[in-house]
Amino acid sequence: MLIPKSHPxxxxxxIREKLVNGYKSGLVVEEGLLAHGRGEMFDYLIGEKTSxxxxxxxxxxxxxxxxxxxxxxxxxxxxxxLCSKEIVQLAKxxxxxxEVNLFYASEKRKKVIAKVLKKNGAKEILGLDPKxxxxxxxxxxxxxxxxxxxxxxxxxxxxxxEDGDRTIALEKFGKKxxxxxxxxxxxxxxxxxxxxxxxxxxxMKLLVETCKKLAKKKDLKDDGFNNKKxxxxxxxxxxxxxxxxxxx
Ligand code: PTJ
Numbered sequence: 001m002l003i004p005k006s007h008p009x010x011x012x013x014x015i016r017e018k019l020v021n022g023y024k025s026g027l028v029v030e031e032g033l034l035a036h037g038r039g040e041m042f043d044y045l046i047g048e049k050t051s052x053x054x055x056x057x058x059x060x061x062x063x064x065x066x067x068x069x070x071x072x073x074x075x076x077x078x079x080x081x082l083c084s085k086e087i088v089q090l091a092k093x094x095x096x097x098x099e100v101n102l103f104y105a106s107e108k109r110k111k112v113i114a115k116v117l118k119k120n121g122a123k124e125i126l127g128l129d130p131k132x133x134x135x136x137x138x139x140x141x142x143x144x145x146x147x148x149x150x151x152x153x154x155x156x157x158x159x160x161x162e163d164g165d166r167t168i169a170l171e172k173f174g175k176k177x178x179x180x181x182x183x184x185x186x187x188x189x190x191x192x193x194x195x196x197x198x199x200x201x202x203x204m205k206l207l208v209e210t211c212k213k214l215a216k217k218k219d220l221k222d223d224g225f226n227n228k229k230x231x232x233x234x235x236x237x238x239x240x241x242x243x244x245x246x247x248x
Contacts, residue, residue, distance in 0.1 A: 012040065012048060015082065015201050022081025026112045029104045032078045035161060042182035043199050045238045050206060053233040054198035060225030061158070061178045061194045062210040067220060068156035068176070071096040072126075076103065079160050079200060080113050086204040088120045093211045096158075099150035100127035103163055105142035126150035139169035151175075160200050162188045180204070184234040195227055197234035 007013060019036045022028040065071050073087055073096050080087065091098050098117060100110045114125040126132075126147040134152050136144045143166045146152045157170060160180035164187025170177055177192040180200040189195045196203050214220060242248070 009048075012043065015199065016040070018201075019078065019081055022077065026109060027081045027116060028077040029109070031104060032076075032081075035078060039161075039182045039199065042184075042238075045241055046182065046197065046234070047237070047241055048199075050198050050202050051234065051237050053230045053237065054196055054203060055206070056225065057194055057196040057227075057230055058198075058203060058206050058210055059214075060223055061196060061207060062214050063220055063223055064156050064176060064178060064194060065090075065094045065096065065158065066211060066215055067222070068094070068096075068154075070154045071156045071158070072150050072154040073098050074101045074151060074157055074159045074162075075099070075113065075117070076101065076161060077109060077113065080116055082201045083204045084116050084120045086208050088117060088122045089208045090158075090204070090211060091122065093208065093215055097150050097154075098122055098125055099147050100125060101143055101146060101151065101159075103141060103143055103166075105145070136166075136169050136173055138172060139166060141165060144169070159188075159192075162192075164188050164191065167191045184231045184238070189231060193227060194225060195231060195234075197231070 019028060019033060023033055071094055073091055075087060075098060087098060100113050102109065110128055114128055117125055126149065132148050133145050134148045136146055151157055154175060156176045158178045159167065162179050167177055167188040168191050171191055178194045179188050179192040180196045180198060180203050181189040182197060182199060183189060184197045
């Protein structure tokens, strides 16, 4: 579909098109299109732009990823359809492993995802070799299967567009969780250590830039980020926009 640049929602339609193309090329499942629609709705409510609270969370996420001993970027279909280039860039800057971990697991889709990431420069993709797989305790979905050398042994895991059960299980298993979720009320958003309430397509670019800048600095320290407080600010952005839109 040709989207005219002058269309008032051109950016949002362009993102939607990326997802649809991802679906057609076998990266994304039907349910991923639904998840995207949910995201679009929250993106509309936050004003389709990166807010101050998202920038704060991005800085905290960059610090946590740079200071991590074994960071892992967990990828699913939607994330790769929207951010394949940035995933590989981020992994290189912070020296992280990339692991495919799907909710609607399929060997075929895992291979398509790995191929796209390799085309973008990734050297190694975990989550494909059953010989090095193990299980995350207290989790039922296919997402409990992880790589021994990846998510299983990571200290910090970036898990965007995630389902609540897995975030809770990973937290209980002692992992520091960073997520992107446009819905500040979702269980993942509420459970993670650092929630970036922004569209992953905007936020990942900023996370890559922030990591690039901070990685050059010495004596980096945790900045005392408070996720609950930041989520409250994200909810306030939605409230303010609703008030403005409805003249209430
Ligand atoms: O590829 P798979 O099999 O692993 O499946 C991936 C999906 C996304 C289908 C699966 O993880 C899923 O069903 O996710 P949920 O439970 O629908 O959660 C997705 C969350 O991400 C929701 O809270 C959405 O609001 C949010 N979201 C959707 N699109 C974006 C987003 N957050 C940030 N950026 C987006 N572009």
